[in-house]
Amino acid sequence: MSVKAFAAKLFAKRIHAKTQKWANNPVETQQKVFQELIKEAAQTQFGKDHDFGAIKNHSDFIQKVPVRDYEGLKYYVDKVVKGEENVLWKGKPLYFAKTSGTTSGAKYIPLTKESMPFHIQAARNAILSYIQETGKADFVSGKMIFLQGSPILEEKNGIKLGRLSGIVAHFVPKYLQKNRMPSWETNCIEDWETKVNAIVEETIEENMTVISGIPSWVQMYFEKLKEKTNKPVGEIFKNFNLFIYGGVNYEPYRAKFENLIGRKVDSIELFPASEGFFAYQDSQKDKGMLLLLNSGIFYEFIKADEFFTENPKRYTIGEVELGVNYVLIISTNAGLWAYNIGDTIQFTSLKPYRVIVSGRIKHYISAFGEHVIxxxxxxxxxxxxxxxxxxxxxxxxxxxxxxxxxxxxxxxxxxxxxxxxxxxxxxxxxxxxxxxxxxxxxxxxxxxxxxxxxxxxxxxxxxxxxxxxxxxxxxxxxxxxxxxxxxxxxxxxxxx
The missing domain is CATH 3.30.300 (GMP Synthetase; Chain A, domain 3)
Structure with missing residues (x-):
């Protein structure tokens, strides 16, 4: 075992102990997050407009802060984009994660100095949870690839903006820099097909141990590798044994991936979004991803089949049930308040709280009242x-x-x-x-x-x-x- 792998095991043990502490006290943890968010934002424009000073509990919050999507919050976001301070959160954001909206063109999701570290820590802790549970750590000495957007950032009124994955690329820890692929130059290529071809050339002779990305685009990378070498990916990368993914369900791709790789590999599912990093798979044995209750996000849940009714009930973590389809509502230390991100989730465990992503509240079929998700x-x-x-x-x-x-x-x-x-x-x-x-x-x-x-x-x-x-x-x-x-x-x- 390398020194790096040994150190990773020790670090994993320490982080696991910290995680267990808040995971075993979910209601108290969320209550603490809620109180801190309200206190920190009380003097912002949003906080004053919604009388944060008078909010003592969740019931007060429901009365004063309605559920909104991006369109509903756009009045405030536009002020932040123009460069105004203390609008949704204290000061100015560090970044905007720029995403494509369906009705409003580009969407600008703020990332603050308080919220940004949690995006990095969650991805790291997902890997550490895997090491803690399985004892496997040798992969940390190999090369790791993260298929992501370009890290080239624009600037708008003094605030840098880009794709979330491109922003995160600027925060890769120093101890991973030597292992991380592709090169900065290749990562900056905008055209996806050109980029994947360049990644194939850069990685084909390397000792790849971890590969990460959205399954559909990783599949494209695997197909090009196989096409170039006429070998399965697992033969090209003999030490590749861990696939990390998020964004979509892996199951429809699993059989295809195992065929392309030539064998089974372990996988870790993540639940990141521009609005926050919500959950990661903390166990290879148990279904679902650990909901991150201690990461500057206060969660509310609305039953999906009640979502479009007038004044649907907003549940907190201690009130949820297994197997119910909930719309996920968040309030964050980036200044999103009772914000509907559009995802629906179901709980697979209540001790600890684990979830699966069941779909999108806007992505469904109910042309005949069938409510298919x-x-x-x-x-x-x-x-x-x-x-x-x-x-x-x-x-x-x-x-x-x-x-x-x-x-x-x-x-x-x-x-x-x-x-x-x-x-x-x-x-x-x-x-x-x-x-x-x-x-x-x-x-x-x-x-x-x-x-x-x-x-x-x-x-x-x-x-x-x-x-x-x-x-x-x-x-x-x-x-x-x-x-x-x-x-x-x-x-x-x-x-x-």
Missing amino acids: GKEVESALKEAMEGTDVSVNEFTVAPQITPKEGLPYHEWFIEFENEPENLEDFALKIDTAMRKQNVYYDDLIVGHVLRTLVITSVPKNGFQDYMKSIGKLGGQNKLPRLSNDRKIAQFFEIKE
Whole structure:
């Protein structure tokens, strides 16, 4: 064992003890975070406008601070972007994480000197949790790659801005700098395909032990490696044994990855976003990711099926239940208040509090009242693939409300690596799995409102072509699993 690996084990033990302390006192930990946030922001413009001085508890907070999304908070964000101080949080932000909004163009998410360290610590602690549980630490002596956006930053009124992953690249700890790949120059390449080709050239002869990124874009990297060498990735990188990912569910990609790698590797799931780093997988044995209750974020939860009703109940950590689909609401030390990030989660454990990401509150299908969410379509596809040699590169689902003939249906656009012999039989398998999970969908099938789902095969690299067409190829961009309209579907419709 190298000195570096030995030191990593000692560090992991220390961080594990600290984590257990707050994880075993969840309600008290969140209450402390809540009080500190309110106190620190009381003299900001937002704090004064919402009478933070009079907020003593969560009930007061509910009365004075409504749930908002970016559009609802934009009045204040615009002031911060213009360079005003003490608006949402004390002083000015260190950075803006710039993301693409669907209705307001670019979104500017503030990152402050109080919030920024938690983004770095959470990623580090995820790896340390893995070391603590498994005892595996030799990988820290090898090379690690983080597929991410460009670290080149712009500036707006004295505040630097860029993609979150690009900002984080400026905070890589010194002890990782020598191990980290790709080079700074390669990381700065904007065009994703050019960048991946350059990464292949830089890494192909290296001792890669850890690879990290959104699965769909890591898959592209793996495919180019295999294409260049005609070898599985696990043979090219003999010591590669840890894949770290976030942003999307890994399960639809797992079979494909294991085929590309040539063997199984351990994986760690992360739940980061521009608005905060919310959770990471702390165990290889237990389902879900540890919700980070001590990271400057106060969480509220609204049941997804009540979210669009008037004044839905806002739950705190001590009130949540297992298996319920919740919309995640956050208040943070970056100045986001009762903020809806758009993600839905479910708790898999209450001791400690672990979650899975079940989808997006805006990414669903309910064209007929079926309330289908991302977790359901991913689970149904996985169940249909079990025991077969079918493998899938990517997929998305949309409703077909006005078919040329017959009943409406859900249309699944699937890019297969290995296509099933009979698409209709495979569609029926997925449909059966969907009906078991979603009673509303089952009722619509039984009641002859909908017919069995239809699969449309997407040509190889079809989804990459789609993402390229909308300017979102690579980086941290993700294909929506579900749409309640046909905007994505229209790209793949065959022109007669």
